[in-house]
Structures are given as C-alpha cells and as structure tokens.
Amino acid sequence: MRNVLREWQAELKQTFSGSRDEVPEWVPRLAEGNDPGYHLPGSAVWAVHGDMTPIVAGIRALLMQALHPGALAGVHDHSRFREDPLGRLAGTIRWIFTVTYGSTTAARTASDWVLRLHGSVRGEYVDGHGVARSYAADDPELLRWVHIAFTDAFLSTHKIWGRPVPGGPDAYVREWAQAGELMGVQSPPLSEAAMRRQLDHWYEAGELRSDGRVAETVAFIRNPPLHPVLRPGYRVLFAAAVVSLEPKYRDLLGLRTARLGPFPLPVRLATKVTLSIVHLALGRVGPSEQAARNRLRRLGYRA
Secondary structure, three states: OHHHHHHHHHHHHHHHHOOOOOOOOOOHHHHOOOOOOOOOOOOHHHHHHOOOOHHHHHHHHHHHHOOOHHHHHHHHHHOOOOOOHHHHHHHHHHHHHHHHHOOHHHHHHHHHHHHHHHOOOEEEEEOOOOOEEEEEOOOHHHHHHHHHHHHHHHHHHHHHHOOOOOOOHHHHHHHHHHHHHHOOOOOOOOOHHHHHHHHHHHHHOOOOOOOHHHHHHHHHHHOOOOOHHHHHHHHHHHHHHHHHOOHHHHHHHOOOOOEEOOEEOOHHHHHHHHHHHHHHHHOOOOHHHHHHHHHHHHOOOOO
16 A cells, blocks of 8 residues: 555656656755745745645646637647647646746746747648638737636635635735736736636637637546556546536536536535645645745745
8 A cells, every 4th residue: 555655646746746756856856046036935826726626727727728719729730639638738837837936037047948948839720710821939918818717717716625715816916916927918808707707808809719729628638648656636627627618618627517417416525535635745844935034044045
C-alpha cells in the first residue's frame, strides 16, 4: 500500500511539475528578486492559487477556451498538446506560479517569453457565424477570451470547493487582471459582474461555437494519457469541471453532469474528498509559495 501511495504521489508531481522526484529548476528561482512581486500573502490570488481548486479550474478553463473557434484553432494548429499534454500543462503552471509568487521582473520575463512564443501562432478559422477569418495569438480579442475564461474558471471552482476569498470574488478578478495586462489584454475586467457581462456578450453574439473539432478536443480532455494510477481521481475532477460550468456552456460542449441512471452522482462531495487527498499528497505549502516567502523574508516583509 505504501508503494502505491508513493507511486501516486510521484505521478502527481510529474503531472503538475514535469518532474517525479525533484522540484523543477525554475521553482527555487522564485526566491530571487528584489521586490515583493505583484501579489502578497493574504491576497485573493494567493488564496485561490494556493488551494487545490486550480486543479479543477484548469480542466474547466480548457473546456471553455475550446468554445472560441479562434482560440481553439491556435491550439489545434500550433500546440503539441496531443503529443505532450503534460509538458504543455507544466509550462502553463510555470507561468501561473511565476506571476503569482515571483518578483515583478520574474513575472514580466515569464510573460514576455510566452508572448514571444505566440508571435508565430497565426492561421485561419471559421468563426461562430460561419465566416472565414484570420487569427493571431496576440490578437486582443483572443487574448481577452483566454484571460477571462481562465479567471472565470479559477474563481468559479474556488467558490464551490475553496475557502472564502479575501476581499471577495471581485478582489480576485481585480488582482488577476494584472496577469492579463502582462499578456497584452487591454482593460481586463475588474469585477466579477464585468467579467460575466463579457462572457454573456460572446455567447449572445454567437461568437462561440461547437463542431467536430470541439468534440475532438473535449474527448481528449475527458480522457488524457495519464498514468493508470491517476485516472480514477481524474474522472472525478473532470466531472467536477463539468458540474461547475453554466448549463448553456455544458450544452454547447455536448456535456452532461454525471449520473447513475436517473440519479445524479454526488460529484461535489467526491471532488472535495479527492482534492483533500491530493492536498495531503502534495503538501500543505507548495514549493513555489515557500520560495516566495523566502524572498519576502529576505526583503524584510512579513511572510
């Protein structure tokens, strides 16, 4: 049993960091820098990103982002998500944690690196109205969609399974707007209500669509190539992401909440238990947060 638990813990670390046994090389460097960064202990961002709910949020964000045909075309045409999905996940986690816990220089450097990668991401897609259009990953509209889908996912899942957010939901949207600005988003929403209005606008304007490519992407997200030891827990977390979606987006994605015949499964409770187990396996304080606290103590801040 002990060997099984060690294997499960190692596979969790591999999935989220790209390394089974060692802390990724970029994590200790979060202790470097000469300023406190954009976010501090006690902030809404630290509360949300330091919890376990981002695991569900990541799945929900991928599902939501697939509904914008321009964003999906960029991933489909230029990403290696099929060949190396865990590598792509580890890269995304690196950017999130660097902006969350790093110095301002580290956050800007990480964001600039992603933007440089986006420079070559260009192509064509058919929009929600059936019109052929060109796309570029640095297009303001696509950047805005990705940022808002991300923010909505992290906030929505935390509201279901997380603890109260310091300052409330608006504080998280307002604080994480800084990440959007680093990625070139112009005037990101600063409140939950403003974020919801923007999402409703895309939906009501018919900018979102579902087609064969979306169905293929959803099928991949539902059943990624994970180690067998992680698959039972992932099925619970995928079901949680589906439960967290608004019904109109579930319908567009062709998804239903988990049921056993006519009875809904207790997904919320099962998710709470699963996230608690992951928390025990990964530890109370993650290495990225600890590195940030070390930097803050060095600079004389209470951490």
